[in-house]
Amino acid sequence: MKTILEEIESVLDSGTADVSPEIRYIFRSDTTRFTGTPDIVVNVRTEKEVAAVVKIASANGIAVIARGAGTGMSGGAVPLKGGIVLNFEKMNRIIGIDRRKRIAYVEPGVVTDRLREEADRLGLYYPPDPSSSAVSTIGGNFAENAGGLHCVKYGVTSRYVKGFRFVDSAGGINSCGVYAPEDSFPGSFVMIGSEGTLGIVTEIALELLDRPPLEETFVTYHADLLNAVNTVIKIKSSGVDPSVIELIDKDALSAAVQYSKIDLPENTGAVLIIKLDSYFLPALLERSILLENIISLMKVIKYRKAESEAEKKSFWDMRKAVSSAIKRISNDKLNEDITVPVSNMHSFIEFTRALSEKFALRIIVYGHAGDGNLHVNILFDRNNSTETNNARLASEEVFKKAVELGGNISGEHGIGLSKKNFMSIQYSKNEIAFMKKIKKAFDPDNIFNPDKIFNITMG
Numbered sequence: 001m002k003t004i005l006e007e008i009e010s011v012l013d014s015g016t017a018d019v020s021p022e023i024r025y026i027f028r029s030d031t032t033r034f035t036g037t038p039d040i041v042v043n044v045r046t047e048k049e050v051a052a053v054v055k056i057a058s059a060n061g062i063a064v065i066a067r068g069a070g071t072g073m074s075g076g077a078v079p080l081k082g083g084i085v086l087n088f089e090k091m092n093r094i095i096g097i098d099r100r101k102r103i104a105y106v107e108p109g110v111v112t113d114r115l116r117e118e119a120d121r122l123g124l125y126y127p128p129d130p131s132s133s134a135v136s137t138i139g140g141n142f143a144e145n146a147g148g149l150h151c152v153k154y155g156v157t158s159r160y161v162k163g164f165r166f167v168d169s170a171g172g173i174n175s176c177g178v179y180a181p182e183d184s185f186p187g188s189f190v191m192i193g194s195e196g197t198l199g200i201v202t203e204i205a206l207e208l209l210d211r212p213p214l215e216e217t218f219v220t221y222h223a224d225l226l227n228a229v230n231t232v233i234k235i236k237s238s239g240v241d242p243s244v245i246e247l248i249d250k251d252a253l254s255a256a257v258q259y260s261k262i263d264l265p266e267n268t269g270a271v272l273i274i275k276l277d278s279y280f281l282p283a284l285l286e287r288s289i290l291l292e293n294i295i296s297l298m299k300v301i302k303y304r305k306a307e308s309e310a311e312k313k314s315f316w317d318m319r320k321a322v323s324s325a326i327k328r329i330s331n332d333k334l335n336e337d338i339t340v341p342v343s344n345m346h347s348f349i350e351f352t353r354a355l356s357e358k359f360a361l362r363i364i365v366y367g368h369a370g371d372g373n374l375h376v377n378i379l380f381d382r383n384n385s386t387e388t389n390n391a392r393l394a395s396e397e398v399f400k401k402a403v404e405l406g407g408n409i410s411g412e413h414g415i416g417l418s419k420k421n422f423m424s425i426q427y428s429k430n431e432i433a434f435m436k437k438i439k440k441a442f443d444p445d446n447i448f449n450p451d452k453i454f455n456i457t458m459g
């Protein structure tokens with residue numbers, strides 16, 4: 001009788017299956033602390049191969065975990081209890097870009113920036129830009145419904161999905177949206193953001209926009225956080241329509257300053273980086289003037305409009321320095337991606353300061369302020385059990401506060417393994433029961449990414 005590996009190898013054309021301890025070790029984690037060693041890693045190359053492997057897994061009750069680049073921040077690609085990891089790295093063709101319809105047809109393993117660059121070459125624009133876009137894949141972005149810097153104006157991944165093809169839990173191939181006048185699986189679009197738990201996406205059609213040719217980038221230095229947050233609120237209600245508003249508060253700045261050449265005016269309590277873009281020069285000038293008026297009205301310490309590409313880059317370098325600087329000042333951290341309404345951002349950040357005192361832990365907040373999506377970094381020493389425990393307690397309080405203020409426990413990183421124990425903070429029993437019904441309708445035997453989002457009993 002054939003082993004599972006032999007069965008899988010017999011259905012692969014150009015793909016490969018690997019059971020070597022080294023490869024299984026590499027595929028045991030993403031960026032989180034969760035680990036689980038896969039039994040087999042299958043490097044798929046075609047939709048037909050994906051369907052055939054899922055069919056074998058389904059017949060044998062083996063878990064199937066799809067994996068893009070493994071940049072996930074909630075444990076989505078971790079094969080917690082083993083199973084088959086479908087590695088999409090080599091299924092990475094941009095099948096075509098229809099310039100007239102402004103649609104790109106891509107395989108899931110395409111790296112996000114590759115699509116953005118290809119679109120750019122044609123004068124087109126694919127806006128979703130997670131900070132991981134140099135590495136992350138479109139399949140992973142689809143599964144996590146990824147956001148990013150430009151999402152305050154352009155929306156998240158789901159806004160651009162015009163259709164897709166996917167393999168269901170019986171190994172059948174399905175199409176929806178632009179791929180099929182009538183969806184072959186009703187309600188398929190619920191798969192966007194379902195973290196690989198409902199099906200395996202094998203091709204995605206993504207809407208592209210015309211690339212806005214004009215842009216201006218500003219940095220504003222504020223005496224305190226309240227002033228920065230009030231500036232965000234004013235900008236959002238003014239018609240300035242920025243494509244990016246990033247907030248870096250004083251603790252995040254002080255971390256970044258230690259490790260990069262950032263020149264900050266004295267007494268800076270918070271910084272905003274704001275980008276405007278436009279198709280028409282008069283519109284850009286008008287919005288730029290409006291923004292400068294708001295900035296002066298808000299009595300910021302200082303602001304700069306970038307005069308050159310180099311200066312623009314220096315603003316973004318400051319933003320990028322934050323994440324790596326935080327990594328260097330502590331041997332561990334919990335990075336929670338909550339959201340709160342912009343009007344409640346200040347109360348939320350004040351709350352994190354009180355929390356920092358309560359648990360004697362450093363908590364650093366920064367993020368996509370334009371849409372209230374904040375990254376709360378709780379730093380702790382992993383060799384100190386009290387700190388480790390306190391960090392967990394603090395993160396639970398962070399989720400509770402975010403929901404109390406009208407927000408969400410996850411803005412963009414997903415639930416996966418990291419937040420599954422906190423789902424009840426945001427969702428009622430009925431809501432969770434309904435999500436489980438959807439899971440059972442798509443995947444009655446629970447083979448796709450089991451253990452993620454919630455535990456489920458089948459039957």
Ligand SMILES: Cc1cc2nc3c(=O)[nH]c(=O)nc-3n(C[C@H](O)[C@H](O)[C@H](O)COP(=O)(O)OP(=O)(O)OC[C@H]3O[C@@H](n4cnc5c(N)ncnc54)[C@H](O)[C@@H]3O)c2cc1C
Pocket residue numbers: 030031065066067068069070071072073075076077088108129130131132135136137138139140141142143144145146147148149195196197199200201202412413449
């Ligand atoms: C430095 C850094 C910055 C980040 N910044 C952002 C940000 O700004 N915004 C944001 O939203 N996220 C951000 N992330 C998180 C992460 O990059 C995103 O969630 C991204 O979409 C994951 O893509 P991936 O290819 O790495 O997916 P993986 O980590 O490999 O997988 C993520 C999930 O997608 C599923 N999946 C992958 N391929 C498929 C498929 N073909 N079919 C079905 N399911 C599939 C997996 O099973 C898993 O559940 C960041 C991460 C890092 C490390």
